[in-house]
Amino acid sequence: MFRYVRTQRSDFSAQACIVYHDNDCFYPCIHHTAVGQDRPVGQAETFRLHRHNLYHVVVYTRFNGAFSLDGKLIEAGPGTVVCVSPGQWHDFVSFRRQAVYSEVTFSFETPRGRTLAISMEQLLRLLTGLPLTLRPWQCISIEKAQHLESLILRITDHARSGSRTATYCCQYSLGCLLDALVWSCAQFDSPGPVPDERLVQVRQFIEMHYAEPISVEQLAVMAGLSRGYLFRAFRTAFGKPPLAYQQQLRLEAAKTLLRSTALRCKEVAARCGYENLAHFCRLFRRATGLSPTGFRRHTLASHQVTFGQ
Structure with a gap:
């Protein structure tokens, strides 16, 4: 013992x-x-x-x-x-x-x-x-x-x-x-009712291809559902319509790239699926209250590390 x-x-x-x-x-x-x-x-x-x-x-x-x-x-x-x-x-x-x-x-x-x-x-x-x-x-x-x-x-x-x-x-x-x-x-513990497997597959497809052009029609055909039913069922299951969910993924990816890389704003926008920089900046400001450049400056200031202390 x-x-x-x-x-x-x-x-x-x-x-x-x-x-x-x-x-x-x-x-x-x-x-x-x-x-x-x-x-x-x-x-x-x-x-x-x-x-x-x-x-x-x-x-x-x-x-x-x-x-x-x-x-x-x-x-x-x-x-x-x-x-x-x-x-x-x-x-x-x-x-x-x-x-x-x-x-x-x-x-x-x-x-x-x-x-x-x-x-x-x-x-x-x-x-x-x-x-x-x-x-x-x-x-x-x-x-x-x-x-x-x-x-x-x-x-x-x-x-x-x-x-x-x-x-x-x-x-x-x-x-x-x-x-x-x-x-x-x-x-x-069970998180609640299990979503329709077809809706789960649609969500996974969006997560894998969020930076690519996607249409609700394309997703509906892939899932074998009508456009209207997919729109409503996806929003009920996951809280957002399909393209709004894609938008959320793009903007979160943009935040990550702004914080963790030295990419220019135009390059960040392109990597996240936005061809138009001005459109990207408007969406980003609407979601965060800051421009992409302002967000990067703010995160650098709030996470500043002083070495030797």
Whole structure:
């Protein structure tokens, strides 16, 4: 069994896995890890149901046992994964029996001592920006569970190393663990009705050929729909009519080129499908409130970097 218990104050120098929430930046802090925990550590009378403002990820890898979560006794076996959020009552020791598990205990804190107290599900939603659902416990394949355990081992190794890179490596590895939780344990919420596949194909065609001349008639023939139906259905599904969507893609591409290249405005316009520079400038100003040259000047000023500081 490999264990790590934090004995030093939190280091807030690395920024590999920061969470921004409620107008504050929260940094991950690893408090405790255990890999291959096959026996209790400490006196029996200290094992009891408890709660705190920390997160737990517990992965069962061998044999069977049970744990208590929010007052419920739940059977566990190889492949059981438990995600404990701040404030949840839990006990993994009293009912362990022969089960072997690995765990990591962590928090997200500010340098001023504020601790993040949202659920694990909300945490993963913040990190990914995805509308997902996470059950507090579930069973996954042995292979996926072993991968989660290997990431906990990696966190443990970095935390115990005491090297100058330990904080960064721990944060990065914790991010990998949370990412693996997303793909192994989370379910993604449905965004709503699935658009007609023909409309999806039309949108993909526009995205691939946005700089080329496109007509609604051309798109309608390609999709096997009438012009009027395509116009209405596309706007309902994606919020804009087909050619307005193409216009949006062109202008976003123009913004990217103005920010990231030294192309002249006429060259940017041509690359985005506009033959007439004046027409391009009018559309760009209408969309952004700035001329193309003004937009480039504004982005350079607002993202100016001073070296040597």
